[in-house]
Amino acid sequence: MIELIKVDKVFKSKKILENISLKIDKAGIYTFVGDNGIGKTTLLNIINKSVKPSSGKVINKHKNISFVSQKVNLINHLTVKDHLDIYGISCRCLTKFKLYNKINSYPSELSLGQRQRVSVIIGLYSKSSLLILDEPT
Numbered sequence: 001m002i003e004l005i006k007v008d009k010v011f012k013s014k015k016i017l018e019n020i021s022l023k024i025d026k027a028g029i030y031t032f033v034g035d036n037g038i039g040k041t042t043l044l045n046i047i048n049k050s051v052k053p054s055s056g057k058v059i060n061k062h063k064n065i066s067f068v069s070q071k072v073n074l075i076n077h078l079t080v081k082d083h084l085d086i087y088g089i090s091c092r093c094l095t096k097f098k099l100y101n102k103i104n105s106y107p108s109e110l111s112l113g114q115r116q117r118v119s120v121i122i123g124l125y126s127k128s129s130l131l132i133l134d135e136p137t
Helices: 040-047 080-086 091-095 112-125
Strands: 002-011 014-024 055-060 065-068 130-133
Touching (some): 014 040, 040 055, 080 112, 091 112
Parallel strands (some): 065 130
Antiparallel strands (some): 002 014, 002 055
């Protein structure tokens, strides 16, 4: 269950989120849609617990959260296989994403789309109770 109660977020005196309340108590797929710059990523970061709200209350009962950011966060000196090994993910899943031939590649050797797919694989196959995708494609 996730609940936000009257959440506000201010960065450098600019109000990003104002009086946001929502409750998600059922498993499912939820999307936040809106124009660029209105605070969707900030809202996801608050739900993800990586950003604290300026005011209001956040209840998030999920202990293991996977977050796939719009910025790809792979470690440059690790291969695709190394990244999957960290999370105990079988390399066989690379076939479904047409990446098996990149198993020994470093992030710098992958296209942006390929790096993003590796991040999505990690999010999907890690043992999380909540998966948050911020512009995954």
